[in-house]
Amino acid sequence: MRPIDPARRLVLRGLAAGGCAACLAPGRLLAQDAATGPAIPLTEPTGLAATKARWWKALPDEWIECGLCAKKCKLPHEERGACGVRVNLHGEYYTLVHSRVASIHLDPIEKKPFYHVLPGTSALSLAAPGCNYECRFCQNWEIAQARPEQVTTHPVTPAELVKLARRYEAPTIACTYTEPVVWSEFVHDIAAAAKPAGVRTLVITNGSWLEEPLKDLAPLLGAVKVDLKAFTESFYKELCSGELKPVRETLARLAKHGLWTEIVVLVIPGRNDAEAEVRQLARFVRDEIGPDTPVHFTRFHPSYRLMNVPPTPVPTLERARDAARAEGLRFVYVGNVPGHAGNHTCCPGCGAVVIRRTGMAVLENRLAKGACPDCRRAIPGIWA
Ligand code: SF4
Numbered sequence: 001m002r003p004i005d006p007a008r009r010l011v012l013r014g015l016a017a018g019g020c021a022a023c024l025a026p027g028r029l030l031a032q033d034a035a036t037g038p039a040i041p042l043t044e045p046t047g048l049a050a051t052k053a054r055w056w057k058a059l060p061d062e063w064i065e066c067g068l069c070a071k072k073c074k075l076p077h078e079e080r081g082a083c084g085v086r087v088n089l090h091g092e093y094y095t096l097v098h099s100r101v102a103s104i105h106l107d108p109i110e111k112k113p114f115y116h117v118l119p120g121t122s123a124l125s126l127a128a129p130g131c132n133y134e135c136r137f138c139q140n141w142e143i144a145q146a147r148p149e150q151v152t153t154h155p156v157t158p159a160e161l162v163k164l165a166r167r168y169e170a171p172t173i174a175c176t177y178t179e180p181v182v183w184s185e186f187v188h189d190i191a192a193a194a195k196p197a198g199v200r201t202l203v204i205t206n207g208s209w210l211e212e213p214l215k216d217l218a219p220l221l222g223a224v225k226v227d228l229k230a231f232t233e234s235f236y237k238e239l240c241s242g243e244l245k246p247v248r249e250t251l252a253r254l255a256k257h258g259l260w261t262e263i264v265v266l267v268i269p270g271r272n273d274a275e276a277e278v279r280q281l282a283r284f285v286r287d288e289i290g291p292d293t294p295v296h297f298t299r300f301h302p303s304y305r306l307m308n309v310p311p312t313p314v315p316t317l318e319r320a321r322d323a324a325r326a327e328g329l330r331f332v333y334v335g336n337v338p339g340h341a342g343n344h345t346c347c348p349g350c351g352a353v354v355i356r357r358t359g360m361a362v363l364e365n366r367l368a369k370g371a372c373p374d375c376r377r378a379i380p381g382i383w384a
């Protein structure tokens with residue numbers, strides 16, 4: 001695989017001509033069965049295409065309970081869940097964002113960030129609208145917090161995405177930018193199309209994912225990156241409208257499924273940077289997921305509704321890294337600080353730098369068959 005220019009962006013050639021959700025005939029909602037594909041006209045006047053959802057259960061009086069995330073929304077006819085992309089129609093459940101992308105780019109895989117997955121390669125990165133959280137620091141709030149009818153989307157099938165990945169020599173397709181959990185049906189079908197073609201599907205998630213969809217998807221996925229936003233319930237509640245406990249459960253399940261997992265902690269000054277909290281988080285990762293799990297402590301920059309909080313001082317990130325390493329984590333990184341020594345992958349055996357990076361760019365990869373070239377210690381990851 002050849003390294004790519006981090007600035008290279010995929011032109012929406014071919015997709016742009018496909019129009020957007022608003023171009024569908026008003027007054028009709030098209031239901032497309034996820035398994036069989038045929039379009040079945042329904043009568044709801046939203047103008048959005050709808051695809052039968054997979055993970056939900058029926059309740060009395062045409063109510064349903066969504067089975068994707070820990071919010072477990074319970075909805076009557078014509079109501080949508082908290083993420084705004086799933087709707088109950090007469091006791092049947094539909095996703096409104098299957099095969100529609102709001103954003104698609106060719107990114108360095110280090111941008112996700114994955115540091116132990118195919119370093120130096122590109123990931124075809126895409127998002128459908130929607131998220132089950134409302135993080136006050138969301139960088140992609142325009143598409144994550146929008147209803148699908150509020151953003152321009154482009155129709156693209158999983159098979160077309162696989163063709164695009166191959167055309168641009170991307171060994172991975174990354175479901176990212178918004179929250180892939182709320183478009184799990186699309187993720188499932190992408191992964192099912194990509195795997196036989198030798199393309200790995202990556203999921204970048206907040207981790208609020210229930211067991212059943214995760215169990216169904218795990219055999220199809222290549223790797224998962226979880227944003228562990230903090231290690232206190234109060235942070236999740238006050239800044240994200242979420243919960244920590246389900247994320248901890250998802251991380252433990254990912255380890256059980258044997259899926260390669262990396263963790264990102266966006267360190268926000270005064271909110272989640274206390275050493276005691278960082279140490280508690282590191283002990284959880286060490287004991288429940290494994291000490292070889294890469295953890296990235298990344299720098300916060302003011303965004304969205306947290307414009308009043310300053311960027312994270314670099315020494316704060318360094319203290320977090322030192323504390324996590326002291327608790328026994330072997331691969332701890334400093335993110336969003338290009339040129340920092342914490343960008344490199346170092347051998348936990350002899351300390352040699354095995355992958356030298358600056359930010360998203362790989363400067364040197366000395367791995368020899370997945371091992372340190374100096375002391376031969378195996379470095380865990382997906383390297384080939
Ligand atoms: S995925 Fe959306 S609809 Fe389903 S439980 Fe989560 S927020 Fe509710």
Ligand code: SF4
Nearest residue numbers: 131133135138144206
């Ligand atoms: S989970 Fe991610 S996409 Fe969703 S609101 Fe939070 S930062 Fe934004």
